[in-house]
């Protein structure tokens with residue numbers, strides 16, 4: 288099989304790459320290979336049965352729109368948030384492209400309302416408390432799609448791509464890249480793919496392509512890391528995020544939720560002075576689970592536009608950047624995650640903050656005494672501190688105490704901490720400003736490339752790539 292542009296992964300990065308090509312009127316053949324299902328067939332069985340049944344591949348993270356479909360759909364509209372793309376593309380160009388991607392989301396039906404821009408006096412008051420607590424408050428306007436509306440918007444984009452003639456190969460897994468190693472250097476000729484559809488041959492076959500774009504997301508990050516090592520694709524070990532998902536009653540977060548929607552707070556607590564930050568805040572949201580290869584269960588969170596819980600959840604992430612000789616940050620995070628899963632008998636662990644300070648595990652009967660009722664009822668009460676590394680755990684505890692000065696009640700005894708919250712974007716593929724790797728005709732996008740950490744930045748990187756390829 289042959290194509291002109293082969294895109295591996297139908298997450299926001301891959302989708303916006305195709306939109307970028309189409310937007311420039313490029314008539315070349317575009318093929319997208321995606322492990323998961325079309326958006327209309329994506330549903331998480333947990334909604335019906337109440338617990339994770341371990342779909343392979345996980346429907347929360349695979350399929351059309353990737354991890355975006357069941358995400359909260361918060362589009363961060365500032366180049367200061369969502370990864371390090373400005374270092375590659377320049378801050379002004381990145382911000383301008385955020386504007387164009389935002390317009391595309393609006394054209395496909397996003398809510399025109401933007402959160403976090405009104406009420407400057409209330410924002411100033413929150414910032415005053417943050418300064419006192421030694422934390423930085425990052426300003427970031429947010430467009431909230433909402434989980435159910437995100438699915439509708441991406442559904443319209445899927446239909447648009449199909450109408451425009453883009454070939455979408457669902458339930459097809461990319462196994463390897465076709466790399467030619469000649470005297471002139473390495474060049475990518477396409478990829479090796481196999482169908483995972485029931486009743487279809489699983490025999491691997493080649494797709495020969497003029498340009499190959501890998502946009503495999505966090506789910507494909509470990510796989511891409513392996514390809515980098517095997518094929519000599521230039522890469523480096525980037526910063527690694529390890530953390531917990533915190534859940535409190537909405538009453539605790541109301542001030543911040545109503546004014547900012549999402550509080551982006553950053554601190555460097557004693558004694559390690561590592562960067563620790565809040566991430567992905569979901570007012571009235573639900574704590575959720577995503578599964579990675581090998582059955583690794585990882586916690587996340589999302590919120591609907593209309594259906595609301597009594598709780599707010601958000602991630603607290605501790606960032607570390609390991610240096611030489613260590614260069615396997617993804618494998619490190621996976622091992623930490625497996626240790627947490629082991630203690631929870633394969634489930635997400637949950638512990639009360641007060642129990643952590645008292646040096647004891649949490650028991651199920653103790654959870655029922657609290658105001659806050661877990662929105663993930665199948666999480667296993669236990670002891671996170673026996674599995675998370677001392678440094679990350681200390682960073683998280685000290686940071687939560689500091690946030691309590693900005694949001695009184697945040698460090699309450701009953702505050703829930705779920706683990707492991709892991710982000711697999713720490714293998715960074717080295718590229719120039721045209722998104723070219725050291726292997727000619729090979730490009731890497733989105734969270735798997737290590738340059739982005741969110742929907743908007745992954746979309747921006749995809750759009751820039753598509754428009755760049757259209758000029759070639």
Ligand SMILES: Cc1cc2nc3c(=O)[nH]c(=O)nc-3n(C[C@H](O)[C@H](O)[C@H](O)COP(=O)(O)OP(=O)(O)OC[C@H]3O[C@@H](n4cnc5c(N)ncnc54)[C@H](O)[C@@H]3O)c2cc1C
Nearest residue numbers: 296298300322349353354358361461504507733734741742
């Ligand atoms: C529950 C949840 C909530 C979130 N909330 C937000 C939010 O509110 N705001 C925000 O900015 N971000 C949020 N995120 C993160 C956001 O979804 C990701 O940052 C974004 O989707 C990254 O886009 P991507 O295209 O790089 O990768 P992905 O969206 O992960 O897409 C990658 C795709 O590649 C496919 N793939 C991987 N390997 C292969 C292979 N070998 N062969 C074929 N296909 C492959 C996968 O199946 C997947 O569909 C959330 C994530 C989750 C899980």
